[in-house]
Amino acid sequence: MRQALVEARGLMKTYKRKDGTEVYAVQGIDLDIYKGEVFSFLGPNGAGKTTTISMISGLLAPTKGEATIGGFSITRQPMEAKKLLGVVPQEIALYPTLSARQNLDFFGRMYGLGGKELAMAVDEVLEFTDLKDRAKDRVDTFSGGMKRRVNIGVGLLHKPQLVYMDEPTVGVDPQSRRRILDTVIRLREERKMTVLYTTHLMEEAQELSNRVGIIDQGRIIALGTVGELVQKVGEEDRLIFDVGEQHIDNAVLERFKQVAGVTRATYQSYNLKPAAGAEDSAEIIVEKRSTGTMQIVRSGQVTDGEITVYAKRGRKALPELLRIADELGVSILSVEVREPDLEAVFLHLTGRALRE
Amino acid sequence: MRKILSITFNDMILYFRDPGAVIGTFLIPVVFAVVLGFAFSGNNGPTQVRIDVIDNDNTALSQLFLTNLRQANTALVLCPADNSEDDFCRLGDDPALTEERSLGRLSNNDTLALLVIPAGFEASVEANQPVSVTYRSNENAAAPTFILQAVQAVVQRMGGALVASNVATNTVAEALPFDDDAARDAFRQQAYDEAAQLWAENPFSVSYVAAAGAPQASNSQGGFGQSVPGMASMFVTFTVLISAINLIRERKNWTLQRLTTMPVSRAQILAGKILMYFLLGMIQFIAMFGFGLLVTTILSNFSENVTPLYLGQDALGLLLIMASLTLCMTALGFLMGTLIRTEMQGAALLNLLGLSLAPLGGAWWPLDIVPEFMRVVGHISPIAWAMDGFRKLLFEQGTLVSVLPEVGIMLAMAAVFFVFAITRFKIE
Numbered sequence: 001m002r003q004a005l006v007e008a009r010g011l012m013k014t015y016k017r018k019d020g021t022e023v024y025a026v027q028g029i030d031l032d033i034y035k036g037e038v039f040s041f042l043g044p045n046g047a048g049k050t051t052t053i054s055m056i057s058g059l060l061a062p063t064k065g066e067a068t069i070g071g072f073s074i075t076r077q078p079m080e081a082k083k084l085l086g087v088v089p090q091e092i093a094l095y096p097t098l099s100a101r102q103n104l105d106f107f108g109r110m111y112g113l114g115g116k117e118l119a120m121a122v123d124e125v126l127e128f129t130d131l132k133d134r135a136k137d138r139v140d141t142f143s144g145g146m147k148r149r150v151n152i153g154v155g156l157l158h159k160p161q162l163v164y165m166d167e168p169t170v171g172v173d174p175q176s177r178r179r180i181l182d183t184v185i186r187l188r189e190e191r192k193m194t195v196l197y198t199t200h201l202m203e204e205a206q207e208l209s210n211r212v213g214i215i216d217q218g219r220i221i222a223l224g225t226v227g228e229l230v231q232k233v234g235e236e237d238r239l240i241f242d243v244g245e246q247h248i249d250n251a252v253l254e255r256f257k258q259v260a261g262v263t264r265a266t267y268q269s270y271n272l273k274p275a276a277g278a279e280d281s282a283e284i285i286v287e288k289r290s291t292g293t294m295q296i297v298r299s300g301q302v303t304d305g306e307i308t309v310y311a312k313r314g315r316k317a318l319p320e321l322l323r324i325a326d327e328l329g330v331s332i333l334s335v336e337v338r339e340p341d342l343e344a345v346f347l348h349l350t351g352r353a354l355r356e
Numbered sequence: 357m358r359k360i361l362s363i364t365f366n367d368m369i370l371y372f373r374d375p376g377a378v379i380g381t382f383l384i385p386v387v388f389a390v391v392l393g394f395a396f397s398g399n400n401g402p403t404q405v406r407i408d409v410i411d412n413d414n415t416a417l418s419q420l421f422l423t424n425l426r427q428a429n430t431a432l433v434l435c436p437a438d439n440s441e442d443d444f445c446r447l448g449d450d451p452a453l454t455e456e457r458s459l460g461r462l463s464n465n466d467t468l469a470l471l472v473i474p475a476g477f478e479a480s481v482e483a484n485q486p487v488s489v490t491y492r493s494n495e496n497a498a499a500p501t502f503i504l505q506a507v508q509a510v511v512q513r514m515g516g517a518l519v520a521s522n523v524a525t526n527t528v529a530e531a532l533p534f535d536d537d538a539a540r541d542a543f544r545q546q547a548y549d550e551a552a553q554l555w556a557e558n559p560f561s562v563s564y565v566a567a568a569g570a571p572q573a574s575n576s577q578g579g580f581g582q583s584v585p586g587m588a589s590m591f592v593t594f595t596v597l598i599s600a601i602n603l604i605r606e607r608k609n610w611t612l613q614r615l616t617t618m619p620v621s622r623a624q625i626l627a628g629k630i631l632m633y634f635l636l637g638m639i640q641f642i643a644m645f646g647f648g649l650l651v652t653t654i655l656s657n658f659s660e661n662v663t664p665l666y667l668g669q670d671a672l673g674l675l676l677i678m679a680s681l682t683l684c685m686t687a688l689g690f691l692m693g694t695l696i697r698t699e700m701q702g703a704a705l706l707n708l709l710g711l712s713l714a715p716l717g718g719a720w721w722p723l724d725i726v727p728e729f730m731r732v733v734g735h736i737s738p739i740a741w742a743m744d745g746f747r748k749l750l751f752e753q754g755t756l757v758s759v760l761p762e763v764g765i766m767l768a769m770a771a772v773f774f775v776f777a778i779t780r781f782k783i784e
Contacts, residue, residue, distance in 0.1 A: 058616065082619040087614065087618075089614060091610035095366075097374070106362065107614070109359065110362065110618045110619070112359075
C-alpha cells in the first residue's frame with residue numbers, strides 16, 4: 001500500500017470582502033499525496049491552486065480543515081512539518097543584491113544547516129542547478145531562467161522529502177523551461193523526492209505527473225493518473241478549425257455532425273481586445289485565447305472564431321469535413337487535430353478552456 | 357538564536373550592499389552636524405535669553421555691574437529686574453528669586469544662567485579685597501558662550517577701571533591730601549571714568565560652576581554639543597524607520613513569505629529584523645558621536661569657536677539613551693510597516709515622521725529657545741526625551757541615574773509601539 005506523505009482533510013479558505021460577504025477561495029479539499037510521486041495541481045489562474053498549496057506549506061492558515069506533512073500538522077507542529085518541506089514559490093523569492101551562493105547560504109541557515117554541512121549542501125545545489133560558475137555573481141545580473149534555477153535550488157538545500165513548486169516555468173524561455181522540467185524529473189528519478197507541482201499548462205502536468213488533480217473554483221473536480229483522467233472524455237480527438245471573422249451558423253455544425261465518427265460540433269467566437277492604450281493602433285497584437293499564440297490583427301478586426309469537432313477517428317473524418325466547409329463557403333484558415341488530453345478533460349468537466 | 361543572528365547578519369549585509377547606504381548613514385549626518393555645529397557656535401545666540409540675577413549687595417557698584425552687563429549684550433534679560441509684562445522671565449506670581457529657586461529654574465531650563473553678586477561686593481572692591489561673582493550655567497549650545505563672554509567682558513572692564521581709580525586716588529592722597537571726602541570721591545570718579553578704558557588686571561574673578569554643582573571646569577560645548585546628538589538622533593530615526601519600507605520590499609520580493617515556509621518562527625523572523633535595525637541605529641549613533649569628537653578635536657586647533665565635543669562623565673548613561681531611542685524608533689518603524697501597503701506610502705510616512713519628530717524634539721535647535729507650549733508638545737517626540745537625556749549628560753554632568761526618567765519614558769513608548777506592531781504584523 002502506498003504511503004501518504006501529505007494528507008489534507010477539508011481544507012477551506014475564505015476571505016471577507018469589504019462589504020462583509022465571504023469569498024470561498026478553497027472549498028473543502030481532501031487530498032493524499034504519496035511518497036515519491038509527482039503530483040500536479042492543474043487549473044486555470046484563480047482556481048485555488050496556490051491557495052491550497054499555501055495552506056499545505058504553512059504560509060496561509062486554513063479557515064477550516066487540516067494538512068499534515070509526514071504526519072506532522074502544519075498548524076500545530078509547523079517546525080517539524082516544515083523541516084520536511086522545500087518550497088519553490090512562483091515569485092523569484094531571492095535577495096537580488098546578494099550572490100547565488102550568499103542566497104543559498106542564508107536560506108540554508110534558515111533550514112538549520114551550518115558549517116561543513118551547509119557548505120556541502122550549497123555546493124551540491126549549485127552543481128545540481130548548473131550554476132557553479134556563476135555562484136559568486138549577484139542574482140540581479142542573472143537571466144530569468146538562472147534566477148528560477150536558484151529559486152528552485154533554495155527549496156532543495158536541506159534535501160526535503162517534499163518539494164512544492166508553484167508554477168516554476170512562468171515567464172521563462174523555452175530552453176529554461178525544458179531545463180526546469182528536466183530538474184523535476186531528476187528530483188523524482190534520482191532523489192526519489194515527492195514533488196507537488198502546480199501549473200496551468202496541461203502539457204507540463206501531462207509530462208511530469210504520476211497523478212494530477214484538476215482544480216477549479218476552489219474544488220478538486222478530477223483526480224487520478226493522466227490516463228484515468230483522459231478516459232473520462234473517451235477516445236475522441238478534437239479537430240479545431242480556425243474560421244477567423246466569419247459568422248458560422250447552426251447549419252454548418254449540423255452538416256459536420258453528419259460525418260461518420262463525429263459526435264459533437266461547437267462554434268465559439270472570441271472578442272479579441274487589444275491592450276489598453278493600443279486601441280487606435282493600425283495593427284494590434286492579441287493573444288488568441290484558445291491556443292495561447294500571439295497574432296497581429298488590424299484595428300477593427302478584433303473577432304476570432306473556431307469550430308471544434310469531436311470525432312472518434314479525427315484524422316479520418318478531416319477530408320470530409322474540409323469538403324463540406326468548402327461546399328458551404330466556409331473558409332478554413334487552419335486546422336489542428338488534438339488527441340485526448342487534460343485540456344479536453346478540463347473542457348469536458350467545466351465547459352471552459354484552461355486558459356479562459 | 358542562531359537563526360535570529362543569521363537574519364540580522366543577512367539584513368546587515370543587504371543594507372550595506374547599497375553604496376549609498378554608507379554615505380546616507382555616516383557621511384551626510386556628519387556634514388549636517390558640522391554645519392549646524394558651526395551655526396550654533398560663537399556669539400550668535402537667540403535674540404533674548406533669561407539670566408537670573410541675585411544681587412545680595414544692592415549697591416551702586418553692583419547696579420553699575422548689571423548696567424554694564426546689559427550693555428555688553430542686549431540679548432540678555434536679567435531676571436527679575438528686567439522682566440516683561442508678559443512674564444518673559446517665567447516667574448509667575450512670585451518675582452522674588454532665591455539661589456535655591458534659581459537652581460531649580462536652571463535644571464528646568466527656565467533660565468540659562470544664574471549670576472550671584474555677594475553681599476559686601478562694593479566694600480570689598482573699594483578695599484582692594486578679592487571678591488567673586490558666582491556664575492552658574494545650564495550649559496547648552498545656544499546660550500552660555502555668549503553669556504559667559506558678556507559677564508567676563510564686564511568684569512574685565514569694571515575691574516580694570518576700579519583698580520586704576522583706586523590706585524590713582526590713593527597715590528594722589530598721599531602726595532596732596534584732599535580737602536574733604538567729596539573732593540576725594542569726585543577725583544576717584546574722574547579717575548574711574550578715565551581708567552574705564554584701561555583695564556589692567558581683574559580685581560575680582562568669575563568662578564564658573566556647572567548647573568549640577570559638580571566641581572568641574574567649564575565644559576563649554578559650543579554648537580557641537582547640540583548638533584552632534586541632534587543630528588545623530590534625527591538620522592538614526594530615519595535609518596531605523598526605513599525598516600518599514602524594507603518590510604514592504606521583502607513582502608513584495610516574497611523573501612518574507614519564503615521564510616515562513618521554512619522552519620523559522622514568526623517571532624524569530626521579527627526578532628532578527630528588530631535586532632538588525634537596533635544594531636544599525638546603535639552603530640550609527642556611536643559613529644556619529646565618534647566622528648563628532650574627532651571633527652571637533654581637529655577643528656578646535658583652527659577655530660576658537662570650536663571646542664572638542666565633551667561626552668560627559670557617564671558613557672553607560674550615554675549608551676542607554678542611544679539604545680532607548682533606537683529601540684523606540686525601531687518599534688515605531690515596525691508599527692509603520694504594518695500600516696503601509698506600498699513603498700511609496702512608506703517613503704511619504706518616513707519623511708513626514710522624520711522631519712516632524714526631529715525639529716519637534718529639539719534635534720535641529722535646543723528646545724530652550726522655543727515657546728513653552730512647543731516644549732510641551734515637542735515631548736510627544738521620543739527625540740525630545742533623548743535630547744533631554746543628552747543635555748543632562750553632555751552639559752550638566754549627569755549620570756546614568758539622572759537620565760533614568762528619560763530612558764523609562766522612551767522604553768515605555770517602545771513597548772506601546774511594539775505591542776501594536778506585533779499584534780498587527782502579518783507576513784502574507
